[in-house]
Amino acid sequence: MHSAAAGFLEMGRFVGPATASDTPEVDVFRTLLDRSGLLLAGLDLQMCLVEASDEFVGQFGTSRESLIGSSFYELLHPGVHAPMRRQFTRLLEGRRERFVEHLAGVGPRRTVFTGEIAGIAVHSQCRELVGFVVLVNPEQTEPADAVVVDRNxxxxxxxxxxxxxxxxxxxxxxxxxxxxxxxxxxxxxxxxxxxxxxxxxxxxxxxxxxxxxxxxxxxxxxxxxxxxxx
Known part of the structure; x- marks a missing residue:
């Protein structure tokens, strides 16, 4: 597992029950979002983006205005939709709290990049599932190796x-x-x-x-x- 993804999931161990000061997990995510260099985003239960770091927005080559409110699956290559849906369904049903999965995303100029995605379930103070947090770790490849394809x-x-x-x-x-x-x-x-x-x-x-x-x-x-x- 990429070290950044491993660190993210380790932080996820503490994004669980409310802390002694009753800080909800959403506040913990916002703290993570401010961390420089991480491609972090928050999703609601309908898999629409509600927050994203500048690095996340830049990786997918779109504007923040067009990104927020759109379906997360619009940023993924169709070939990874099925395994990604399985992973998020497990989170939604409470069968898992976190996962790491292979990623094929669509970036600027329709280039496809590969890498890793880590995700965790986000809960309120009352332990009600309110959404998901994802961290994207793209593979470091030369621009000449980028694959340009139609999304479908x-x-x-x-x-x-x-x-x-x-x-x-x-x-x-x-x-x-x-x-x-x-x-x-x-x-x-x-x-x-x-x-x-x-x-x-x-x-x-x-x-x-x-x-x-x-x-x-x-x-x-x-x-x-x-x-x-x-």
Whole structure:
């Protein structure tokens, strides 16, 4: 776990029952929000943003006015919506108090960045759930490595089938035979995906696809999420 996320969750141990002075957790969050350098945001129970640090606003490349009140899911790549909803549902139902999850977010100029997100449930003095606090830890990558994609659709139907085959270990010859393509046709589609996902080779292409949520985690044979297919 990234050290910042670990520190955030450690602080979350104290964002629990009201303190001796009856300071609600919301006040604790506001104190955290003022900490320099942290990409922190507060969400209500409908997953809309109610507060955000300057660093958080800058990471997602939007204005504070357009950010506050919008759905948190609008800032995420569709491929991570399902696991993120599962995590927040656990918080909402009281089955967990905090989590750390993989993140694929959409930043400035539609660039997709990956990293980690940590979240905790926020309670009032009466221990009533009032919202959530999230901390985003983006991976430190060079700007040239940033993947620029449409928020929803980045692969053709045939490209998706080829990516699934590559992830499953199929050769170019096998893919060409199964998909009724020439070997050159398969290589063309592979080359297009390598450029689109900024990957140097097929192994990196599969790794990047899983990182961005294009390939569904826990599925075998490998499956491309429908959210990414034109």
């Amino acid at each position: 659709r980045i692969l053709s139907e045939i490209g998706a089938r080829i990516l699934e085959g590559i992830a499953g270990g199929e050769s170019t010859v096998c893919l060409a035979s199964r998909l009724f393509l020439s070997r050159q046709g398969v290589e063309y589609h592979v080359g297009t995906m390598l450029k689109k996902l900024k990957a140097p080779n097929r192994a990196a292409l599969v790794s990047r696809a899983y990182s961005l949520g294009v390939l569904t985690v826990g599925s075998w044979p490998p499956k491309v999420s429908p959210d990414f297919v034109k």
